[in-house]
Amino acid sequence: MFRIGGNINLDNSEVVQGQKFRISVGQKKNRISFIQYLKPLSQQHPYFHVTITKLQPDSNVTIGIANDDINDEAIPGNWTNTIGYESMTGKCLSSHRNNANTVGRPVQKGDTFGLLVTHFGLTQSTVVFVLNNEPIATRYHFETDHSLFLPTLTLENGPIEIEIMWPNSVLPNLVPNYESDKQFTWIKPIDDFCKLTDSNLFENLEKQEDLPIQSPIALSRSRPQYKCIQMDVSTDGNGASVGIASCSPLKPTPTCSLLRDYYTWLPKMKLKPGNSIGWGVFYNPEFKNLNEKSEQLILVFVTFNESIIDVLFVLQPEGGFFPLVLMQPWANKVQVDLFSTISNDDTAKLTKFFNTKFGPSLEIYHKDLKDSTIDPDDIRTSDKEIEKIIDKTKTVIKIPKHKSGIHYVQFRKPITPERRFFFVELIKLGASSNFVLGIASSKFMDENYGKLPGQVMDTIGYSSKTGYMYYNGKYNGNMMGHKCSRGDSMALEMEVFEPDMSVAIFQKNFKPVGTRFLTLTDFNEFLPTFAIQNNGDEVEINIYWHTVVSMPPHFNVRNPEDWCYPEGTKFDPKDKSFILPHHYDHSVCLQAPYSLHHKYNHFEIVLCDDFDKNNPPPAIALCTACPFDPPPVSQFKQDYLRFWPTGEAMTAVKKNDRLGWGIFYADEDAPKDEEQLMICFLTINRQVVYLRVLFQPPGGFYPVVIAPPNVYKIKMDFGATRVSTEDFAGDQIKSIILDANKQIDIEKRLISQGKNPREQNDDTKSSKMCTIL
Structure with missing residues (x-):
């Protein structure tokens, strides 16, 4: 019934409907205890929650969903294709990533926090995190096998005591149902930032920019549109902006022009208090029984004072689009409402628009599908023992454990300034094995057998086993990298393309770990290249080539x-x-x-x-x-x-x-x-x-x-x-620049004479390069 690791004490031996399951851990510092319930969440039992009865200031409880292969010292969410909510930080993580429109909140003693799967999808599912019966964040869960939706908890730095209501023990009437009018609640920031009244009136108390308010459920035929009433506006007539968004960032970031993580609209006209703006969705009118949560072409529309003023054909991501309002410091009061109907007149207009725009949009969709489809012949491998499986945007590489040695994989299409990022997920990689991700030319595999990317000139590589980031046979630099193992992701973004030297930034779990120069000068030879050293271990790697990823992660230098x-x-x-x-x-x-x-x-x-x-x-x-x-x-x-x-x-x-x-x-x-x-x-x-x-x-x-x-x-x-x-x-x-240019001219003459300017330098010349004020 359970998989347990660490110092966990169980007060119960069975899971009983309606009965709390109590566990505790002792005073163990820097130690992770782990418990996983081996019955998966399901459409009949989509929810579980935890109440904290004892918690120290430095203690952390994480609840989440993980497969049965997760390391029992790993944190749910900090492992590929898992999801987790950390009590200490409030972070809500999905496959290592925390970024989304909605953010979690820290959890304290006496609080109850849980998670609810609102859609069990084919490619991705949607999850709502709940704190004290209030929805606070949404995230995608990217595991596709529903039998692996196992409730998983970790407890760090005891003593900790918690009470768990596992999915099978939660009474049906206590499962949150945000589709119900009585239970529907908008997701908003904490009370210190955003005040809510009974009439869905929100106030931006700290006058923050882009303060988000999001629905916990996606728009659908039963709730096809929403509106945001501007209760106040700036003197220039500016108000809050409105949009529709995916549950959290998609994986990978889509290349299709019809599919985005979010769409926002800010009116260009001068707004007045009482004006309303909003978004809505309109599905194919020919199919009345379609799955509204599936990926599909739909028509979305923008309203102003309840009149449709713009329409757009888009590709809805699986799970649907979630209403989103971004409050602004100059318009800090809004009222937001969902609506269950579209008028007959608007339905007729939208049907006409749908039928007109569906054909051209379908052509765009098929063109992108063709352009982003991975051709098996574009994947070059060093030996026949390497199995390659192409699953839509994902390429799976498998190597059996009996085939030890160094194996190479190279993609024949070079990265470009427009498609400059690729990443891998380490699904199976033994402790003695090594995976190296890098860039090399087409000659590398022919001329450098036994070498790793980065160990020869004009190549770069990031080693999972050592964390070293190699370039031209060296690995010295400001940053020494991070080691990677099973459950981690590794990535490379070519951040700068320059004629003499380009710059790559390596990433672990979508966070930067260091930069290196690439001295390869032929951009057509910037080929993603992997070396795999499997020392008697089975290896399985998921690869997302740059051709299926539109954008790399963006980093905030202020974070x-x-x-x-x-x-x-x-x-x-x-x-x-x-x-x-x-x-x-x-x-x-x-x-x-x-x-x-x-x-x-x-x-x-x-x-x-x-x-x-x-x-x-x-x-x-x-x-x-x-x-x-x-x-x-x-x-x-x-x-x-x-x-x-x-x-x-x-x-x-x-x-x-x-x-x-x-x-x-x-x-x-x-x-x-x-x-x-x-x-x-x-x-x-x-x-x-x-x-x-x-x-x-x-x-x-x-x-x-x-x-x-x-x-x-x-x-x-x-x-x-x-x-x-x-x-x-x-x-x-101006004087400093003039002196510098004179010194540069002297350097050029010395170099032309075969001399080294650094050896000819004296204190007088050096003083012209800098000034102390």
Whole structure:
């Protein structure tokens, strides 16, 4: 009946309808206890919940759905094709990802939280997370085998005591039914941000931008439209925007132009209080008994004051479209209502539109289906023992355990700036096996048997076993990567395409782990390439090639969890700080996922801890994606620019000071594909104290924080990620650029004479490259 791992005590031996099932764990720190109910959720029993009766401040209970193959030390949601809700953080995770329109809330002692499967789908199912009988978030569950919808709980850092109502023990009348008018409740942010009255009137208390209100159920024939009444608007007549959205982000992000995660509409006309705007759905009128939750072409429409003003043919994702309202600081009161009918006149109009637009939309759909279909001949393998199975957007690679050795898989279509991201899911991978994901040319498999991507020139590779990110036979860089194993995903995005060197960002579980240069210059040879070392282990990998993925994940530079950080790092979301793992004998780094540019031109940290000469503070730097290979000759081309307040420099700073680096361009109008001079500036408490002129490296300079062995906390300040450079247009700056150009001309003459400018440098020349203010 149960699968149990760790230190779990059961107070019950059987699951009885209507009876709570009590479990507890003792005072075990940094230990995960695991329990899985081996009877799956089903359409008859789609819901279970947990009440917390004892919980410590650092304890965490996660409820979710997982298959029977999940590691008993893994957290539901932090494993491919699982879903989970964490009590401590409130995160609602699906296949490692937390991003969605709706977010969870932390759970405390006395709270009851659960999950409800609202649609059991063929390719994806929809789930509503519930806290104290209130829906708070929706997520897709991507497991397709319903017999593996096993309720799964983990408990960390006891003592913890909980009471569980397993699916079979929940009485039918206690299962939430949001299709019912009496139980329907909109999903809204916490009460501190959003106030709700009985008449579905919402108020944006903190006047936040894009504050979401979402339905827990999708639009359907029984509830085909909704409207949002603007209770107040800005002086310019701007109000809240309305939209329809998928349950959470789709996997993979769709390539079809008819399918998106969401559609929003903000009226261009001047709104007045009392105006209503909304969306609706209209299904094929020829089929009265179709499955409304299936993926299908439908007509969606926009209303203004209950009149249809626009229509659009789209591909509905499985599970349907969910009503979504985004409140704004300038329009902080709205009333939202769902409607169960469409008028006869509107039905006639929509039927006409449907019949007119269905044919052209079907052509677009079939064209995308053809363009995104994986041709088996495009998948090159090194040996016949590799089994490849194409399942719509997914390619499954299997290697039997008796076939040990190194195996290669390569896709014959190169990645492009438009399709620059691909990822894999490690379904079966033994502890002694290794999977390497990378980019290599078509010659790699013929000329480098026994080598891994990244271990030879003009290739890159990310190793699951070591976490190393290889390039040209090296793996040194600011970030050393994260190890990956069964249940994880690995990904590569070619972030920058440049003639001499391009930049790749590697990802684990859709979070960045590091960047590397790719020195391969022929873009037509940027071929996704995998090496698999299976040492007597069965291997199964799901691959989503770049041709079926429209967009890579987007990272927020103001969110510490979207930075590259050492394995084992923890976060304090309130403090915007990193809590680093033990590194008593070496320094570790943090790196932003993107380089500085026009819209993100400055970063800074806060010196939050005491420091002295024996315990120096952290350093900040601007760094290239990884070290140049070979090192540059010019003094104006650098791997990094670092400020570490040690020695005399320590007297310039004190505890709680802010340290930052920023950039701006000598010629803001210069073409982006040309080598540009840039001015790097160092700030202390947002005052510029140092300038340095350098050429912008391929891919730009990445913000980097270096923590010496004594530093375990790095606090960021994201209040000045974009600073004005208007004050840098004075004569002093012009003089610095003029001196730099003179020095560059001298360097060119030295190089033409076969000399190394770095060896010819003296203090006088160096002073012209930088200025201390």
